[in-house]
Structures are given as C-alpha cells and as structure tokens.
Amino acid sequence: xxxxSRDVVVDVAxxxxxxxxxxxxxxxxLAAELGxxxxxxxxxxxxxxxxxxxxxxxEIADMHxxxxxxxxxxxxxxxxxxxxxxxxxxxxxxxxxxNERGLAPVLLLPAQAALARELxxxxxxxxxxxxxxxxxxxxVIGYAVLERWTERSPAKQMSGEDLWGQGEPPGPxxxxxxxxxxxxxxxxxx
Amino acid sequence: xxxxSRDVVVDVAxxxxxxxxxxxxxxxxLAAELGxxxxxxxxxxxxxxxxxxxxxxxEIADMHxxxxxxxxxxxxxxxxxxxxxxxxxxxxxxxxxxNERGLAPVLLLPAQAALARELxxxxxxxxxxxxxxxxxxxxVIGYAVLERWTERSPAKQMSGEDLWGQGEPPGPxxxxxxxxxxxxxxxxxx
DNA sequence: ACCTGAACACCGTTCAAGT
DNA sequence: ACCTGAACACCGTTCAAGT
Numbered sequence: 001x002x003x004x005s006r007d008v009v010v011d012v013a014x015x016x017x018x019x020x021x022x023x024x025x026x027x028x029x030l031a032a033e034l035g036x037x038x039x040x041x042x043x044x045x046x047x048x049x050x051x052x053x054x055x056x057x058x059e060i061a062d063m064h065x066x067x068x069x070x071x072x073x074x075x076x077x078x079x080x081x082x083x084x085x086x087x088x089x090x091x092x093x094x095x096x097x098x099n100e101r102g103l104a105p106v107l108l109l110p111a112q113a114a115l116a117r118e119l120x121x122x123x124x125x126x127x128x129x130x131x132x133x134x135x136x137x138x139x140v141i142g143y144a145v146l147e148r149w150t151e152r153s154p155a156k157q158m159s160g161e162d163l164w165g166q167g168e169p170p171g172p173x174x175x176x177x178x179x180x181x182x183x184x185x186x187x188x189x190x
Numbered sequence: 191x192x193x194x195s196r197d198v199v200v201d202v203a204x205x206x207x208x209x210x211x212x213x214x215x216x217x218x219x220l221a222a223e224l225g226x227x228x229x230x231x232x233x234x235x236x237x238x239x240x241x242x243x244x245x246x247x248x249e250i251a252d253m254h255x256x257x258x259x260x261x262x263x264x265x266x267x268x269x270x271x272x273x274x275x276x277x278x279x280x281x282x283x284x285x286x287x288x289n290e291r292g293l294a295p296v297l298l299l300p301a302q303a304a305l306a307r308e309l310x311x312x313x314x315x316x317x318x319x320x321x322x323x324x325x326x327x328x329x330v331i332g333y334a335v336l337e338r339w340t341e342r343s344p345a346k347q348m349s350g351e352d353l354w355g356q357g358e359p360p361g362p363x364x365x366x367x368x369x370x371x372x373x374x375x376x377x378x379x380x
Numbered sequence: 381a382c383c384t385g386a387a388c389a390c391c392g393t394t395c396a397a398g399t
Numbered sequence: 400a401c402c403t404g405a406a407c408a409c410c411g412t413t414c415a416a417g418t
Contacts, residue, residue, distance in 0.1 A: 004401085021290075023213065027392060037403050039393085044401090048392065096286075099335070100211075134336075134365055141335055142328030145289070175324055194382085217411060227384050229412085234382090238411065 004036055006044045010054045017055060017093050052097055059094050060103065063087065063110045073122035077115065077184045081140050084111045085176065088144035095144075108137060122188060132187040139183055147172040194226055196234045200244045207245060207283050242287055249284050250293065253277065253300045263312035267305065267374045271330050274301045275366065278334035285334075298327060312378060322377040329373055337362040 012033055016025050027048055031038040045051045066083050068076040088095055098107050112133055119129045202223055206215050217238055221228040235241045256273050258266040278285055288297050302323055309319045 026390085028390080039395090039404080040402055042393075104336070131365070131369075135369060138329060138332030138336055138369070140332075142330075142332030145331055145335065146294070146324075146328055175321070179321075179325060179328070216409085218409080229385080229414095230383055232412075 004034065004040060004044065006054075009034065009041055009044050010051070010058065013051055014055055014058070014091075014094065017097075018091055021093055022052070022097060053101075055094050056098050056101060056103055059091060059098055060107050063107055066110055066114055068114055068118060073118060074181075074184050074188055076118045077136065077187070078180060080111060080114050080118070081136055081180050081184070084108070084137070085140045085144055085180075088141065089147065092144075112137065119187075124188070135183060135187065136180070139179065143172070143176045143179070147176070194224065194230060194234065196244075199224065199231055199234050199241070200248065203241055204245055204248070204281075204284070207287075208281055211283055212242070212287060243291075245284050246288050246291060246293055249281060249288055250297050253297055256300055256304055258304055258308060263308060264371075264374050264378055266308045267326065267377070268370060270301060270304050270308070271326055271370050271374070274298070274327070275330045275334055275370075278331065279337065282334075302327065309377075314378070325373060325377065326370070329369065333362070333366045333369070337366070 009030070013025060013030055016030065016033065025048075027041055028038050031041055034041070041051075045054060063084075066080060069079045070076045095107075098104055115133045115136060116129055119125070119132055124132060199220070203215060203220055206220060206223065215238075217231055218228050221231055224231070231241075235244060253274075256270060259269045260266045285297075288294055305323045305326060306319055309315070309322055314322060
C-alpha cells in the first residue's frame with residue numbers, strides 16, 4: 001500500500017489507458033484501482049483533463065531521450081527511425097492523445113532535430129534536408145499506424161494473395177525495415 | 191421540421207462528430223439537436239455504439255466510389271493517391287473511429303485494389319506490386335496524419351528556419367504532391 | 381410502427397468538513 | 400497538507416406506456 005502521489009496516479013492512469021483505451025479511464029475506476037476516494041485524485045492532478053495532459057507530457061519527455069547509434073550516416077538515421085517507430089507503437093493510446101491535443105509536432109521535434117543533425121553531418125542541408133526529414137518521419141508514421149491496422153484484423157491483410165497471387169507477402173516488420181533502409185539510402189544519395 | 195429517420199439521425203450525428211469530436215457526441219445532445227426525445231433515437235439506430243458503427247459504414251461505402259482518372263499509369267496512380275488523401279483529411283474524426291474499430295484495412299481495400307489494378311496494367315506484379323501498393327498507401331497516411339498536426343500548431347511547424355536556415359520550406363500540400371509524384375515515378379521504374 | 385417520460389446506474393466536479 | 404462523503408449536473412440505456 002504505497003502512499004498516494006501525483007506520480008503513482010499518473011503511473012496507474014497510464015497503465016489503464018494503454019490497456020483499455022482513454023474512454024475507459026474514469027476517475028472513479030482509477031480511484032478504486034488506487035484504493036482511495038475519488039476526490040483525493042483531484043487534489044493531486046487537478047482534474048481528468050489535466051491528468052491526460054500529464055500522460056502527454058510524460059510521452060513528450062520520453063522522446064527527448066532518443067540517441068542515434070551507429071557509425072555511418074545511414075546507420076544513425078536508421079536508428080532514429082527505428083526508435084521513433086518503436087515508441088509510437090509502444091503506447092498508441094497516449095500517442096492518439098498527443099495527436100488529439102495538437103502536440104504531435106512538439107512530440108516529434110526531438111526526432112526531427114536528431115535527423116536534421118545527422119543529415120547535416122552527412123553534408124545534406126537546406127530544403128533538401130527538410131524534404132528528407134519529412135520523408136522519413138512521414139513514412140515512420142504511416143507504418144506505425146498501418147501496422148496496427150493490419151495486425152488487428154489478420155483476416156483482412158493489406159495484401160492478400162487474392163490480389164497478386166504470389167503467396168505470402170513479407171510481414172509489416174520486414175516491410176518497414178526494407179522500406180526505411182531504401183528511403184534512407186535514397187536520401188543520402190541526394 | 192423533417193420526420194425522424196435513421197438517415198437524418200446519422201446525418202446530424204456525422205456533422206456533430208466532425209465539428210466537435212466523437213467524445214462530444216452525446217445521445218441527449220443529439221436528441222436536442224433533432225428536437226426529439228432521447229429515447230426516439232434508440233428506436234432508429236439501436237444505441238450509441240451502433241450509431242458510431244453507422245458512421246464508419248458510411249465512410250467505407252464512400253471509399254468504394256474511387257475512380258482513377260488520367261491516361262498514363264503515373265497519372266492514374268497519382269489520382270488514386272490524391273483521392274484517398276483527400277478523403278482521409280475530409281473527415282478525420284470518422285477516420286479515427288474507423289481506426290479504433292480495426293476496420294481501416296477494410297476502408298482501404300478499394301484503394302488497394304485500384305492501385306494493384308493500375309500497377310498490373312503497367313506490368314508490375316507480384317511482390318513488387320505488393321511493395322509498391324504499401325509504399326504509396328503508407329505515405330498517403332503519413333501525410334494525412336502529419337499535415338493535420340502541422341496545420342493545427344502553426345507556431346511549431348515540422349520544419350523551422352531554426353533548424354536549417356533557408357527561409358520558408360514548402361507547405362505540406364506541395365510537399366505531398368512532390369513526394370507522391372517522386373514515389374509513383376520510382377515505383378513505375380521498378 | 382413510432383414516440384414518450386420515468387427510472388437506474390454511471391460519470392466528472394465542487395465543496396464543506398475532517399485530520 | 401492531504402483525504403473524505405455528500406451533492407449536483409450530466410450521461411447511456413431500459414422499459415412500460417402511450418398513439
């Protein structure tokens with residue numbers, strides 16, 4: 001029985017949101033989960049809206065921990081793309097919340113800056129770099145969204161043999177790897 | 191004072207959802223808007239969940255009206271990409287609803303089939319076609335999501351001069367046009 | 381076949397009251 | 400400084416009752 005604090009409230013709320021979705025998070029259920037009166041929560045986090053804001057802030061803070069790894073330019077760009085992809089997929093409900101609140105640009109700012117830095121080091125600058133950054137981020141987002149789609153309805157895959165014979169197409173994970181590598185290579189060639 | 195029917199209920203619900211978001215649609219507000227008792231709605235649409243399902247179904251039906259235009263292969267592929275992009279952006283709240291319900295693959299099936307058909311006519315088949323279809327759709331989705339992001343917080347654009355000097359980068363619309371043209375051309379080259 | 385009001389269980393939030 | 404229960408306005412849904 002840990003004592004109540006803003007942090008544990010946010011912790012438990014985050015878990016509940018990622019398990020059942022935002023609309024399933026009620027202040028009363030959260031209070032029950034915490035073993036506390038509903039109104040105690042209000043003292044620590046203000047209200048429901050402020051609580052959701054706290055989840056968003058935590059996610060944004062987490063994005064600032066992105067560190068490129070690898071020695072070559074393409075390895076470093078690829079590592080950024082992979083990390084963003086992984087984070088977007090890890091907490092989709094909170095990401096949706098960030099989106100609804102119009103804070104997605106803020107969320108992606110660190111990744112954007114990291115990509116721009118690596119491109120600059122590779123000699124790609126100006127509008128060419130701007131285009132490259134967008135291309136990579138847009139693709140990462142498209143995959144993060146669509147992979148969830150295809151996974152959740154396995155019967156209706158985005159690519160069925162009914163459409164092009166050929167047997168099993170590669171899974172979303174391999175497709176992401178291949179497409180991102182291709183894109184990064186193309187971007188580095190100018 | 192039109193008589194109540196399933197269709198007008200769905201019409202008004204759709205308008206309210208796109209204006210204020212799903213969470214702002216309450217059965218009671220909808221009833222007030224329709225000038226009718228709350229419980230009347232239940233007779234026509236079942237319940238709130240079934241009503242949201244009806245919005246999703248309407249959106250999916252709308253996607254079946256996609257018709258490629260143009261004579262060359264790249265013009266026809268581009269027209270499909272543009273149409274999907276436009277529809278995704280026209281009703282973002284309903285699209286989010288489609289996504290939450292795991293019906294996005296169903297939503298995109300017509301577009302996917304249309305793309306595959308055009309590629310086939312251009313001599314691109316099998317896994318190569320599967321990859322091309324995914325690439326185009328993922329990019330369209332990434333743009334549809336991110337354009338809304340960048341538009342809603344103009345102060346925090348995805349590309350600031352602070353990052354690469356150069357003055358104003360091209361807007362999202364031009365970037366989408368350019369990126370999609372580039373991608374389609376690349377895909378057609380194999 | 382269609383519409384209604386009453387009723388129930390739930391919700392977010394405020395506030396006065398406790399320690 | 401922190402927690403509580405009572406109270407208020409709202410919500411989705413059911414149901415018996417009307418026409």
